[in-house]
Amino acid sequence: MNKKRENSLIFWLFLAPVLFAFFMVMIIPFFMGAFYSFTNWTSSARADSTLKFVGLENYIESFKDPAFGYSFGITIIYTVVNMVVINFVAFAFALLVTSQLRYKNIYRVGFFVPNLIGGLILGYVWQFIFNNAIPSLGKALPLLNILASPANLILSKNTTAILALVIVGTWQYAGYIMMIYIAAIENVPVELHEAAKIDGATPFIRLTKITIPMAAQAFTVTMFLTLVNSFKQFDVNVSLTSGGPSVMYLGKPILGTELLALNIYDTAFVSNNLAMGQARAVVFFFVLAIISLVQVSVNKKKEIEL
Amino acid sequence: MNDRKVGLLIAEIITALLFILFLFPFFIVLINSAKSAFEVTQFPMAWPKNWGNIWTNIVKIWTSEAIAYPSSLLSSFIITALSLVLINLLAAQAGWVLVRTKSRLSAGIFFMFVASMVIPFQIVMFPLLSWFRTVSSFIGIPLLRTYQGIILSYIGFGISLSIFMFHGFIKGIPLELEEAATIDGCRKSQTFYQIVFPILTPIHATVMVLNGIWIWNDYLLPLLVLGKGNAVQTIPLAVSNFAGAFVKQWDLILTAILLAMVPIIIFFLFAQKYIVKGMVAGSIK
Numbered sequence: 001m002n003k004k005r006e007n008s009l010i011f012w013l014f015l016a017p018v019l020f021a022f023f024m025v026m027i028i029p030f031f032m033g034a035f036y037s038f039t040n041w042t043s044s045a046r047a048d049s050t051l052k053f054v055g056l057e058n059y060i061e062s063f064k065d066p067a068f069g070y071s072f073g074i075t076i077i078y079t080v081v082n083m084v085v086i087n088f089v090a091f092a093f094a095l096l097v098t099s100q101l102r103y104k105n106i107y108r109v110g111f112f113v114p115n116l117i118g119g120l121i122l123g124y125v126w127q128f129i130f131n132n133a134i135p136s137l138g139k140a141l142p143l144l145n146i147l148a149s150p151a152n153l154i155l156s157k158n159t160t161a162i163l164a165l166v167i168v169g170t171w172q173y174a175g176y177i178m179m180i181y182i183a184a185i186e187n188v189p190v191e192l193h194e195a196a197k198i199d200g201a202t203p204f205i206r207l208t209k210i211t212i213p214m215a216a217q218a219f220t221v222t223m224f225l226t227l228v229n230s231f232k233q234f235d236v237n238v239s240l241t242s243g244g245p246s247v248m249y250l251g252k253p254i255l256g257t258e259l260l261a262l263n264i265y266d267t268a269f270v271s272n273n274l275a276m277g278q279a280r281a282v283v284f285f286f287v288l289a290i291i292s293l294v295q296v297s298v299n300k301k302k303e304i305e306l
Numbered sequence: 307m308n309d310r311k312v313g314l315l316i317a318e319i320i321t322a323l324l325f326i327l328f329l330f331p332f333f334i335v336l337i338n339s340a341k342s343a344f345e346v347t348q349f350p351m352a353w354p355k356n357w358g359n360i361w362t363n364i365v366k367i368w369t370s371e372a373i374a375y376p377s378s379l380l381s382s383f384i385i386t387a388l389s390l391v392l393i394n395l396l397a398a399q400a401g402w403v404l405v406r407t408k409s410r411l412s413a414g415i416f417f418m419f420v421a422s423m424v425i426p427f428q429i430v431m432f433p434l435l436s437w438f439r440t441v442s443s444f445i446g447i448p449l450l451r452t453y454q455g456i457i458l459s460y461i462g463f464g465i466s467l468s469i470f471m472f473h474g475f476i477k478g479i480p481l482e483l484e485e486a487a488t489i490d491g492c493r494k495s496q497t498f499y500q501i502v503f504p505i506l507t508p509i510h511a512t513v514m515v516l517n518g519i520w521i522w523n524d525y526l527l528p529l530l531v532l533g534k535g536n537a538v539q540t541i542p543l544a545v546s547n548f549a550g551a552f553v554k555q556w557d558l559i560l561t562a563i564l565l566a567m568v569p570i571i572i573f574f575l576f577a578q579k580y581i582v583k584g585m586v587a588g589s590i591k
Contacts, residue, residue, distance in 0.1 A: 010495055015400050015404075015415065018400045029433035030429065030433075114328070116570050117523065118525060120542045128559075281426075281431075
């Protein structure tokens with residue numbers, strides 16, 4: 001067999017399985033989805049019999065739906081708050097466990113462990129903490145009496161329930177982001193710090209003038225990861241709040257902590273409107289692509305400035 | 307000098323407190339798994355009266371038909387293990403031919419995989435179900451609610467990042483090695499399996515860790531492809547199914563959670579170094 005033919009045979013033999021899987025689950029569904037979002041696709045079982053083209057109707061109806069607008073708003077708020085809190089906590093942790101603490105390796109592992117457990121399971125754990133453990137503290141300690149009243153449950157108001165989502169999100173993710181910061185901080189040459197020390201720089205100046213600028217590349221990565229993961233949050237949302245409690249918004253009762261991913265899922269399976277759920281997923285895709293592009297380019301610019 | 311020591315001591319105390327606070331939820335799960343239904347709701351923060359209860363609860367969960375824990379554990383193992391083996395083998399092959407073939411087509415295929423990483427699962431999940439249903443009825447092999455369906459899905463969704471990582475690693479392997487093998491009479495496929503594949507061990511570990519943690523904990527994809535309460539269940543599906551059916555029975559739910567956490571924590575204790583390294587490497591690439 002000549003060499004060229006062998007090369008091209010191996011090329012296709014080695015690529016065929018991955019291309020098959022990739023087309024089956026990504027490419028074909030992607031284009032099907034884009035198409036279905038312009039139709040009255042309702043239940044997949046009778047998709048072929050009654051499929052009709054409806055133009056932009058699913059998109060227009062989505063934007064008219066207060067629940068979608070609300071969901072969009074709280075997803076953006078959640079994402080921004082989550083990004084800030086996670087990165088702040090993770091960086092502080094990273095600074096602590098790269099100093100000369102005695103048990104720093106144990107601390108690292110402890111902060112990292114929640115990341116190994118899936119968001120769904122973590123959400124149930126925290127539901128128990130917020131609904132049972134914390135109120136019981138209120139009953140036991142007169143000083144924390146306020147926590148005992150059912151009206152003050154953290155998950156019973158939409159504002160505090162979103163905060164609860166941030167707490168769980170941070171608990172789950174900070175240790176992972178911390179590991180990335182640790183790698184960045186440990187990569188800063190020791191000579192830089194020593195030279196600065198000789199010149200009389202305080203630890204705070206060394207942090208802002210040496211460590212943070214040298215870790216700029218890590219910030220681009222961590223910001224991107226936290227942004228994308230917060231925006232796509234689904235598992236914790238399902239098990240911690242299931243979207244509840246209900247609130248009134250624009251004269252309509254809607255779910256008060258339903259983030260976008262859950263809203264898309266509920267639109268398709270609870271409201272039984274697959275086509276509209278699909279249209280929302282398309283919007284979700286574009287918004288995510290645009291904001292993450294903006295974030296990366298802003299961070300890249302910052303990297304150069306620092 | 308003394309000032310510094312005091313500062314370090316304060317930092318040590320603060321970090322230790324944060325450490326305890328961080329692990330406290332695990333502690334809550336553990337103590338409440340050892341309580342009766344009454345104790346859990348009345349005294350969730352108290353020390354359990356009788357630690358023997360934990361065994362009673364574990365037996366209840368292990369034998370409960372509502373959660374089907376043993377079969378879910380087995381399914382989770384099968385799905386994760388087969389997906390990992392296949393992803394690693396196929397992605398290594400694909401990454402290698404994409405690096406070693408210099409053509410526009412090869413670059414284009416690589417670009418397609420990389421570009422697809424921005425596509426969120428949400429946009430493909432509904433059509434995926436209807437597509438799987440269509441294909442199943444056409445070829446007669448069921449893809450929904452089956453091992454083959456979910457494993458195929460994990461290969462499709464995990465392949466892009468995996469190829470990307472193998473691609474990056476293989477680029478750094480000197481070509482001379484493979485040329486020498488060819489001169490010695492190795493066929494192209496032999497060169498890959500006997501020369502290149504063994505060199506890839508470190509990147510195999512990284513890719514396995516990244517995909518393993520994702521697949522083991524994933525909820526949304528199994529929820530759609532396998533569905534809740536069917537024959538093939540993963541651990542997260544089983545736990546959510548159970549928590550939905552036994553609302554507020556926290557003694558049992560928390561025991562189920564404890565059992566769901568144990569396998570991955572044991573695994574972590576054994577492979578800690580690789581896991582941390584793998585996850586950090588995966589993020590930076």
